[in-house]
Amino acid sequence: MIDKGKIETYLRSANNKTILVVGDLMIDEYISGKVTRISPEAPVPVLEVREEWSLPGGAANVALNIQCLGTNAIMAGYVGNDKAGGDLIKMLEDVNVDVSCIVRSEDVCTTVKTRILTDCQQIVRVDREKIFDCATDCEEILKAKIGQLISGVDAIIVEDYRKGTITASLIRYIVDLASANGIPVGLDPKDDKELDFSGITIAKPNFKEACLAVNIHEPSLKGCIDADAVLLEIGDKLLEKWQTEVLLISLGAMGMYLHPRIGTPVLIPTKAKKVFDVSGAGDTVIATFMSALVGGANYEESAHIANYAAGVVVGKLGTSSCCVDEIIKF
Numbered sequence: 001m002i003d004k005g006k007i008e009t010y011l012r013s014a015n016n017k018t019i020l021v022v023g024d025l026m027i028d029e030y031i032s033g034k035v036t037r038i039s040p041e042a043p044v045p046v047l048e049v050r051e052e053w054s055l056p057g058g059a060a061n062v063a064l065n066i067q068c069l070g071t072n073a074i075m076a077g078y079v080g081n082d083k084a085g086g087d088l089i090k091m092l093e094d095v096n097v098d099v100s101c102i103v104r105s106e107d108v109c110t111t112v113k114t115r116i117l118t119d120c121q122q123i124v125r126v127d128r129e130k131i132f133d134c135a136t137d138c139e140e141i142l143k144a145k146i147g148q149l150i151s152g153v154d155a156i157i158v159e160d161y162r163k164g165t166i167t168a169s170l171i172r173y174i175v176d177l178a179s180a181n182g183i184p185v186g187l188d189p190k191d192d193k194e195l196d197f198s199g200i201t202i203a204k205p206n207f208k209e210a211c212l213a214v215n216i217h218e219p220s221l222k223g224c225i226d227a228d229a230v231l232l233e234i235g236d237k238l239l240e241k242w243q244t245e246v247l248l249i250s251l252g253a254m255g256m257y258l259h260p261r262i263g264t265p266v267l268i269p270t271k272a273k274k275v276f277d278v279s280g281a282g283d284t285v286i287a288t289f290m291s292a293l294v295g296g297a298n299y300e301e302s303a304h305i306a307n308y309a310a311g312v313v314v315g316k317l318g319t320s321s322c323c324v325d326e327i328i329k330f
Contacts (some may be wrong), residue, residue: 030049
């Protein structure tokens with residue numbers, strides 16, 4: 001546990017810090033309305049649109065979360081030379097995220113995920129995306145931009161959604177650069193993508209991703225009398241494989257599992273009072289964890305603060321963020 005005074009102290013202390021987010025950028029688009037009939041053309045519902053809105057998604061949502069907490073965020077990654085790319089840059093600029101490390105490329109189609117909602121329930125999602133393989137010169141531009149501002153950065157978050165931004169070469173460059181400058185690096189990995197993560201400070205997989213990474217069939221932890229032993233085994237194997245200082249494994253309704261290389265693992269029960277929408281909750285967790293860390297919190301304190309932040313955002317509709325006051329009130 002951690003008291004409210006410490007939470008506020010750490011997060012307010014991060015207000016003069018800067019976190020660089022590197023990863024796959026996208027737009028989360030929402031179309032909400034009312035379904036009152038079935039189409040005469042096909043057995044599908046007809047949505048009468050009442051409201052539409054868009055938010056930064058993917059790695060861009062991590063940057064948004066950081067900025068909402070009062071910490072300064074710099075966004076690094078790729079968008080296309082398309083309307084969606086311009087719209088996403090404008091969204092980030094509107095919330096004061098530094099976009100100077102975003103590279104626009106003809107090789108990229110900016111990812112847009114459109115969620116169709118009725119009565120606050122998602123009925124379908126439409127993805128417009130194209131997995132890209134940026135040319136070497138494009139990645140070199142991104143590396144150069146990151147290198148130019150690294151002296152003003154206090155932490156880095158690598159956010160991999162498997163859209164093409166995070167490569168072995170980019171990971172190695174970021175980790176080596178951070179190590180040379182004494183900067184912690186947080187990683188939010190995706191599925192079982194095989195990359196060399198050695199040197200990463202904190203890795204935050206979900207339980208499924210953690211099991212995939214160590215080739216263990218995903219067991220059910222609910223009601224499992226050996227849950228602690230299962231988590232310990234997975235944590236030990238992941239620490240050995242990824243060579244990180246600490247793991248923070250999200251367990252859905254069970255909460256989080258913090259497994260440091262040095263120290264005692266701890267299961268942190270969920271603080272959510274209601275779960276309305278889990279979209280983007282992992283983004284909030286890594287953003288809050290790293291903000292608390294640069295604000296002076298230790299790993300366990302940072303995990304507890306991130307757990308409270310997750311409890312706030314899952315009670316909101318769609319990809320969401322939260323501010324310090326919301327966490328304190330929660």
